[in-house]
Amino acid sequence: MITNTALEYKGDLYPSNIVSYTLEGDSVYFNTDNNVILKVTVLRDSLIRFRFTTKGYFSNDFSYAIDKTQLHGYNFLSITEEADYYQIVTSKIKCVIQKADMRKSIYDLAGNVLLEDELGFHWEESFEFGGNIVKMSKSSKDGECFYGLGDKATQMNLKGKRLENFATDQYAYQKDQEPLYKVVPFYIGLQNKQAYGIFFDNTFRTFFDFCHERRNVTSFWAEGGEMNYYFFYGPQMQDVVATYTDLTGKPELPPLWALGYHQCKWSYFPEHNVKEVTAKFRALKIPCDAIYLDIDYMDGFRCFTWNKEYFPDPKRMVAELGQDGFKTVVIIDPGIKVDKEYSIYKEALEKDYFCKRADGPYMKGKVWPGECNFPDYTNPEVREWWAGLFKELVADIGVKGVWNDMNEPAVMEVPNKTFPNDVRHDYDGNPCSHRKAHNIYGTQMARATYHGVKRFAYPKRPFVITRSAYAGAQRYTSSWTGDNVASWEHLWIANIQVQRMSISGMGFTGSDIGGFAEQPTGELYARWIQLGVFHPFCRTHSSGDHGDQEPWAFDEEVIDITRKFVNLRYQLLPYLYTIFYQYIEEGIPMLKPLVYFDQADIQTHYRNDEFVFGNQILVCPILEPNALGRRMYVPKGEWYNYWTNSRVKGGKEMWVDTHYDEIPVFVKAGAIIPKYPVQQYVGELEFDELTLDLYYKEGKEKSVVYEDAQDGYDYKKGRYSFLTFRLTGKTKELNVQLHKEGKYDTAYSKYKINLIGLPFKVTTIEIDNEKITFDSAALEKNSYLVVNKEFNILHLVGE
Template sequence: MITNTELEYKGNLYPNEIVDVKQESDKFYFTTDNGVILELTVIRNSAVRFRYATEHLFQPDFSYAISENAIKGFSQLEFRETETEYWVETARIRVLIDKKTLRTQISDKEGNIINEDELGFHWEENYTHGGNSVKMSKITQASESFYGMGDKATHSNLKGKRVNNWVTDQYAYGKDQDPLYKAIPFYIGLHNQIAYGIFFDNTFRTHFDFSHERRNVTSFWADGGEMNYYFFYGPEMSRVVQAYTDLTGTPELPPLWALGYHQSKWSYYPDSQVRALGKQFRKNKIPCDAIYLDIDYMDGFRCFTWDKEKFPDPKGMIQDLEKDGFKTVVMIDPGIKVDRDYWVYQEAMENDYFCKRGDGPLMRGKVWPGVCSFPDFTNPEVRKWWANLYKEMIAETGVHAVWNDMNEPAVMEVPTKTAPLDTRHNYDGHPCSHRKAHNIYGTQMVRATYEGVKKFVFPKRPFVITRAAYAGAQRYSCTWTGDNVATWEHLWIANVQVQRMCLSGYSFVGSDIGGFAEQPNGELFARWIQLGVFHPFCRVHSSGDHGDQEPWSFDPEVTKIVRKFIELRYQLLPYLYTMFWKYSRDNVPMIKSLVYFDQEDPQTHFRTDEFIFGDQILVCPVQEPNAKGRRMYLPRGNWHNYWTGEVVEGGMEKWVVADIDKVPLFIKEGAIIPFYPVQQYVGEIELQQLTLNVYYKQGIEDSTVYEDAQDGFDYKKGGYSLRNFKLNGKEKELIIQQYKDGTYETTYDSFKIRLHGLPFKIKTIEVDNVKVPLDTVRLNGDSTIEISKNFTELHIIGA
């Protein structure tokens, strides 16, 4: 056996023999002879933190990523020593620490190895910047697959890939281009039906090698900072994702209108064009809830100002749009124009809020307004100041939501596309350079924006969007996948990116539908809409310099198709809202890759196209031109074809017909899917009846419908309506039980139950064990039943 002493070469240093061990409650400290300390913290029965110090010295323990609401606690903890190793054991896992090398191995209680060090922790001197580069290498298990890592524009399974995290303004990026706009250093490993996760909480540039350089080794490293990572054990992938998401947090519920269809372009101006856009939506009867204003609404691109020629009365315009059901969303960038007559610049200068270079002068860079200075959003005083800047825009002018762009931060006309690395940051009292703060900068900006929007839209709920993000940014904002391109390849990329982001704890996500750069033809635009309406964030956005990209910009057939699918999204809003509630409360991703849905089926491990929308809807976008259908994989179980009603057995690949006006769409048998009526915007119609689409299954299936006032915070005090349904189908009967919770009273009093795939004719109906005449439930043939929303049990008996 090679010892770590023999591996100290070429500037690489490895821990050697453990000489001291101590325990402090949930923490264990293992110190080596050459000054390495492993701090092992038991977070939960299936979650452990590994943190390494060199030269006997830990850096301050501080993280922007970890949620203050993260659950901690465990039911069992044992520590023991053998001749060659130490053991830390919880109710779910065992951690072995080798006495000679500090290498670790994690197994389940049955002794199955989940994850183990190869060379393990090591470090080397960073001769360019000083300090250490920290590294970790793991043994790749047989047939191991890897998922997660945020917005990587590559295959969903990362086996054989090498990626890095450095948030970057990557205009018109291509497939496999890296890095992009997000830095989410979290991945999921899957082997032998065992899933685990690793979150490397380090904001320096980080690198991950998933058996790329050496096929039996997985490694990750950073250009500075600590080796500080969290380990999560499944064995189900769902438990891994939920544990990571709990650690880094989820957002509060958004206003329901934020889940509607949104329209954006660079740029809609002057105000007459914005008003005309709204009128065109209503004239064409295409639902829309929000219109976006890009940088051209500003006075010379100065944030928090209005161009008085293009927008002489912004408050009046916003009020008029709101009367017609539109919310107004405006862009705010981090770059503040260097202008002594500009009040925002003046305030920042007076209070010393701008970032400085290492040797003293202000950090400056060119962005849209010209030369700009950049607030240091890692300073809590700056965040508080920035939040209050939104008062006039929101509380007085009436803007409903804010979109933070260019917050990597993006800097023009420099090779790095961003701030110089010697730029200094407060980092909440832990001063550092831009090397450490770069990946977190955009998240701290949108955090400040979120606090301001939340303060000034109250008692309504805030809605904020960001382009740049680090792990944990999902607590504050929605996001999108950046400046994509109007190509079929980018349609595929958008699908994979959104699935990957949802696996990475960030579910409130979408893409620029239709592509930001260049111009889609009508077919591509229609196919992208068919994907985008099944993403949590649904927005068309384009650069505008290649032509218009509104739903009616193509031929009438395309307009008809686009209207049909946007209407379907509005019908599905109660289902989508319930998805968000599960994400916010239970850390469940809103979009599920097939491998998440059924990790035991090896056919799912390399699928990229199909995904589960929520828990019970299977979607497979068409991603090639001139297609009349496509081959797709249906996961195990039985599925109802949404368009034809045919029940199809899963666990195999099938050809599915899907001409330009269809997308392959299947409903899990037994599902109860709520539908709202089509409305042109959220709140247009006071709901008189809720439709429940019931998909027959011989067996049991659970479904949930969550509702509240669609805005405000009463839901946190019990002001919600939660309906849990249990469907039990038999050969000639169907039983639906309802369990209710919450104090919110919905505006509707009845359900319209639409039965799909019922294999028998209805003979009798019992409601709460009382047989009722069929005419009292308005039985329409055998397909729909109208019934009070307050039923406890509906029993349908066949002839």
């Protein structure tokens, strides 16, 4: 329990004693005699919002991060008053609020402390800008660990770190450099094997200190706005992450091709260069689904235009690329060139859609086209206009995806690399300065882009990618980790960044494979592609000024390794599509750091390198040159080495031998992994057989496979296929039960089941309780059997 001590720290201001409270529906208001109000809202039994104001009333309650379509509700809520404190109880947690100073403690129902205030809420008046610098400090126990915060170039466990959230164009950033492109003010605390989460929904520049300044104190603060945060109780990390992802929203399914391999460079032009690159992929039989056009495709870098010298007939070119299986993705930046002859500029000027300085003139800054004005994407009318601009690109020319860059927003030739603080924004009817709107500017641009691409791609699904993002951006867009560097250190950073983004609600993320700045060696590129194919978004991208970075820019061995791993990704597309479906349905991250996978095992709490891809594939990249093996931690349970099919018992660190054309990959015992045949692009082949790699286990394991038409919206009308395989293994028996949901009928009619690790010789096969004849010699030699997809129970008996 918090003790009542005098609170004096740095001249800050604090709540005084509580003089009254009122209960209104799901919210309790506490009032102090120095005009502070705390509003406690119970959204779910394990999700509580804390909102403070120091002025005696609350401003309009508005957030870009919260998904307003999500339903909330709780099972139980009571409030009681004691001599020194108030107590709020739900069916999951108990919150105690001290009368003397408004400090709070949160407990589980067994009385264990989950989180308690140190100084609690305090603030400092900002005489430079007006308003308050709002602060919150929490007590931290020894051994407590911290995770999340989105895109950070540091170790997985944030204990001992101080981090800053301010969307910044951070070209060629280094390890531990702050801040970066994205702002996700959400973290997960883990203490005594119980997890909780904090989401500080404040779009001003924010800071988090995880026991860096003071050993047992965690704090977060913002340069303006409200102290407004959500508390999530687990006790499992998966509960915290799922609830946070639900609160801030989930995307719709991407088209399956968006999960294929993508190729990008600054810049592919003119047309014959684009065609040479795409033809080379097909000639070398390296699958690829998307080719990107960077800023040079435009006329003088003017958005929504084409350089007719480089691309005389873009519609024809895009159609021809499409015939060969390539989807064209183009870049669009926020800067609109100041040019009275440029129709987009003229229209925005006439409609007063550009951001303005405090004194009235339009915000002007230099980016690629030279001097530019910038649309105010926080104005819904501007977003609607912006969405309409995509008609020609998407509906007429046939572009399949749009890539938003430079939207931190980035501005050249100014010390702060972005807009001045005095720029004004509409903020959806809540007018404010750029200090408040800066961190969500990129997300609102991506939101407008998404609605435009979706409108004109219909009945197909949209694909959008953004560099800058705030919490909740995952509803509209995928993302990548920005302008990284071709170095081994950056390969390590990329691995952690994508894991961290995945548990921070933004699942559809990847890195620039090979590094954007500088030139990778062939070995570094090979090791990066081996990691990148296990990231939800998979794209090679480079700055181009140091030479080429296509797979064939290196030697034959690297070409072969690239082909091998991209082939593997295309085989695993049904597995990847399934884990994406689970992400959007249940908020389950597609990549799971080991601590998420098994938080009860303290050995996982400081692991950085290993992660679980989906639910059943363990991946550990090779992060050093000249390495033919590495030490890694294999989590508890039984696992099969993917390359050798040898079985290992986890729960320990071990040395794993590997080769240049391999990285350590393990599959969970009992898993059934779906695979497609290798295709050069999604939809190239029709096939009559789905391969299922079945990894024997003594015991039980569940596996699922989600499929639909791979694009379009029929899946929302129930036209999907969701298969649940329940495997039960005994010493001389194997039983697989199949349950089917959904109205989609897959094109294939059979399953080819690869039996891996079967410890007995099969003597009897029963399908739906009927014995079938089979060639026992062939089965023993090939270790697979082919069955009709309509079966319900498969039963193997052996000797």
